[in-house]
Amino acid sequence: MIEAAVSMSALGLGLGLLLGVAARRFHVETPPVVDAIDAILPGTNCGACGYPGCHGLAEAMAEGSAPVTACTPGGRDVALQLATIVDTGSDGAVAGMAETEPTVAFIFEDHCTGCMKCFKRCPTDAIIGANRQIHSVVVDACIGCDACIEVCPTEAIVKRVKPKSIKNWYWDKPQPAFGSGNGGYAA
Amino acid sequence: MSVRSFATLFRPSQFFSIRGGVHPEGRKSLSSDCPIEDMPIPTLIRVPLQQHIGAEAEPVVKRDDVVLKGQLIGKARGPVSANIHAPTSGRVIAVGHFAAPHPSGLPIPTITIRTDGADSWGPRLGRLRPENASPEEIAAKVAEAGIVGMGGATFPSAVKLNLRGKYALHTLVINGAECEPYLTCDDRLMRERAEEIVDGIGIIARALGVTQIVVAIESNKPQAIAAMQRFDRALGIPLRVQVVPTQYPMGSEKHLVKILTGRETPARALTADLGVVVHNAGTAHAVHLAVRYGEPLISRVVTVSGRGVRRPANVRVLIGTPVAEVLAHCGGLTEDPERLLLGGPMMGQPIQNTRVPVVKGTSGILALTRAETPDLDTMPCIRCGRCAQACPVGLTPFEMNARIQADDLDGAGRIGLLDCITCGCCSFTCPSNIPLVQTIHFAKGKLAEQEGRKHQQEETRRLAAARKAREEAAAEAKRQAMAKRKAEMEAKKQREAAAAAATPQPAQHGEPLQ
Numbered sequence: 060m061i062e063a064a065v066s067m068s069a070l071g072l073g074l075g076l077l078l079g080v081a082a083r084r085f086h087v088e089t090p091p092v093v094d095a096i097d098a099i100l101p102g103t104n105c106g107a108c109g110y111p112g113c114h115g116l117a118e119a120m121a122e123g124s125a126p127v128t129a130c131t132p133g134g135r136d137v138a139l140q141l142a143t144i145v146d147t148g149s150d151g152a153v154a155g156m157a158e159t160e161p162t163v164a165f166i167f168e169d170h171c172t173g174c175m176k177c178f179k180r181c182p183t184d185a186i187i188g189a190n191r192q193i194h195s196v197v198v199d200a201c202i203g204c205d206a207c208i209e210v211c212p213t214e215a216i217v218k219r220v221k222p223k224s225i226k227n228w229y230w231d232k233p234q235p236a237f238g239s240g241n242g243g244y245a246a
Numbered sequence: 247m248s249v250r251s252f253a254t255l256f257r258p259s260q261f262f263s264i265r266g267g268v269h270p271e272g273r274k275s276l277s278s279d280c281p282i283e284d285m286p287i288p289t290l291i292r293v294p295l296q297q298h299i300g301a302e303a304e305p306v307v308k309r310d311d312v313v314l315k316g317q318l319i320g321k322a323r324g325p326v327s328a329n330i331h332a333p334t335s336g337r338v339i340a341v342g343h344f345a346a347p348h349p350s351g352l353p354i355p356t357i358t359i360r361t362d363g364a365d366s367w368g369p370r371l372g373r374l375r376p377e378n379a380s381p382e383e384i385a386a387k388v389a390e391a392g393i394v395g396m397g398g399a400t401f402p403s404a405v406k407l408n409l410r411g412k413y414a415l416h417t418l419v420i421n422g423a424e425c426e427p428y429l430t431c432d433d434r435l436m437r438e439r440a441e442e443i444v445d446g447i448g449i450i451a452r453a454l455g456v457t458q459i460v461v462a463i464e465s466n467k468p469q470a471i472a473a474m475q476r477f478d479r480a481l482g483i484p485l486r487v488q489v490v491p492t493q494y495p496m497g498s499e500k501h502l503v504k505i506l507t508g509r510e511t512p513a514r515a516l517t518a519d520l521g522v523v524v525h526n527a528g529t530a531h532a533v534h535l536a537v538r539y540g541e542p543l544i545s546r547v548v549t550v551s552g553r554g555v556r557r558p559a560n561v562r563v564l565i566g567t568p569v570a571e572v573l574a575h576c577g578g579l580t581e582d583p584e585r586l587l588l589g590g591p592m593m594g595q596p597i598q599n600t601r602v603p604v605v606k607g608t609s610g611i612l613a614l615t616r617a618e619t620p621d622l623d624t625m626p627c628i629r630c631g632r633c634a635q636a637c638p639v640g641l642t643p644f645e646m647n648a649r650i651q652a653d654d655l656d657g658a659g660r661i662g663l664l665d666c667i668t669c670g671c672c673s674f675t676c677p678s679n680i681p682l683v684q685t686i687h688f689a690k691g692k693l694a695e696q697e698g699r700k701h702q703q704e705e706t707r708r709l710a711a712a713r714k715a716r717e718e719a720a721a722e723a724k725r726q727a728m729a730k731r732k733a734e735m736e737a738k739k740q741r742e743a744a745a746a747a748a749t750p751q752p753a754q755h756g757e758p759l760q
């Protein structure tokens with residue numbers, strides 16, 4: 060009994076020490092740009108980019124294998140911020156990115172079974188609900204990342220353009236015949 | 247006579263004028279001779295919970311509740327918000343959403359009341375004697391009554407009454423300029439209710455602790471000037487009526503202070519920084535009703551005008567009355583109007599639907615015919631600079647317009663986009679009909695949206711961090727629970743073993759059945 064305990068703890072201690080030394084000895088410095096990119100990304104690990112979490116994307120972006128436009132929930136704003144610290148490779152990658160309307164998830168209540176799958180997946184806790192209760196989306200917290208759409212067993216979730224409210228509504232840009240750059244002078 | 251005493255003979259306002267500005271045709275004679283009339287109670291009243299700047303009120307009634315006139319139905323939420331009261335007695339038939347009196351027509355939280363026609367008052371607010379009430383009591387009463395700025399900005403008045411602690415205030419300016427064409431509601435109110443307004447002014451002045459009051463009225467309202475000049479004191483505080491030139495936008499708070507004191511309010515500062523607070527004449531009347539009679543803000547005077555209206559009038563309308571009913575009360579429309587506006591023609595907002603309700607900030611309902619609206623044929627900018635001359639803030643609208651059209655919002659911001667008061671002088675004066683102020687409206691909205699997105703990015707990060715922390719805490723708790731269970735199992739086993747060792751084992755004695 061005593062022998063077993065002593066030998067096991069000696070083994071654990073020795074291996075732990077070995078691991079600790081190895082971690083110090085073979086430490087690989089992460090480039091500071093990865094941390095900088097990580098700080099800009101939303102940090103929700105939603106997986107919409109196809110990389111394992113935001114840190115995975117940050118590493119891929121730092122080595123140039125992912126475009127700055129990869130983060131779809133972040134949209135154009137995040138891409139523009141990233142473009143200031145990452146070499147975008149091709150010029151105009153961000154400029155070409157359409158200024159998309161922000162989208163949010165919407166749950167069709169007829170199809171929702173209250174299975175809690177989306178509830179557990181949502182990286183920003185934007186889905187409320189309980190077991191066997193119809194779920195609902197908190198529009199202000201949703202980032203439109205697809206994580207819930209993938210797991211929904213009844214395909215009750217779709218992405219929709221974020222509804223306008225009176226607080227964020229504004230007039231369309233006037234398009235006068237002249238001076239708006241649409242060729243009025245030529246006419 | 248010393249130089250100093252000689253200098254006191256002059257008022258600064260004689261030497262200062264506001265920069266820029268325009269002189270649109272007044273067209274106030276359409277309704278300026280119509281006495282304020284009361285409107286019959288409509289059958290349906292829709293009271294939006296957001297009629298003010300700041301957070302929307304929280305509903306405190308449910309469907310099928312019976313409400314009495316003046317009963318609280320929406321409670322102020324947060325420091326900048328305002329109470330909402332039932333304008334008449336009736337039954338709540340919905341607490342939901344309805345189209346806002348706003349150019350977008352988007353739905354906002356609204357309480358719909360089917361009136362019973364009895365118009366029976368509920369318990370009124372407690373009355374105050376302003377002569378011996380403390381400033382805090384007055385401000386609290388004004389907040390309770392849900393009073394907001396009646397000039398159109400709808401900023402909660404109680405917040406402005408509480409500025410006393412933060413700034414050294416000396417002057418209260420009462421804004422009776424009413425510089426927008428067509429509008430005559432403040433004019434009529436001052437002509438008919440001068441005594442009540444002066445009492446309200448006195449109450450406001452006491453709450454603010456100021457030593458002088460200036461009532462500023464444009465020179466095109468001689469009867470209102472005469473009516474107000476009958477008073478030289480309000481609750482013992484000296485008051486004088488100052489006639490200001492008829493010029494748009496004289497009623498802008500900062501410009502009014504500039505012309506009265508000769509001092510310009512710095513960009514993005516308050517007039518309170520100069521020791522001056524500006525309130526509207528209509529607000530003073532509402533304060534009088536609230537403090538003396540305990541009546542919350544449930545009605546307002548609205549000018550119904552424009553050549554598209556059969557019988558222009560000044561009507562005291564219950565908050566929540568549909569615009570269509572007010573128009574019907576005024577004889578209806580003579581033709582399909584080119585534009586239907588809430589507010590004045592310069593800064594008012596077009597509406598698409600006449601079923602939207604009148605709210606606390608609705609100063610006018612204008613139906614403008616084709617002949618009254620400018621033509622919209624735009625021509626190229628000829629760099630005449632008239633917009634820059636007319637701009638009362640000293641901006642260059644033509645350049646701002648060019649930058650916004652080229653999607654350079656930051657550039658527009660650098661030349662003062664956020665200082666624009668969107669008075670519309672530039673569009674009014676432009677000989678090429680370029681939609682300058684409309685473009686600025688768009689840019690301001692766009693800029694606000696970008697700010698909002700930035701804010702949302704930060705909030706997303708916070709939410710994600712909170713979720714991560716919670717998940718880690720849950721995992722930790724689970725681990726600890728497991729460890730505890732394991733320890734307990736261990737202890738139980740040991741106890742059992744000890745018990746087994748201590749008790750004499752019958753098997754050793756017997757071993758009977760083998």
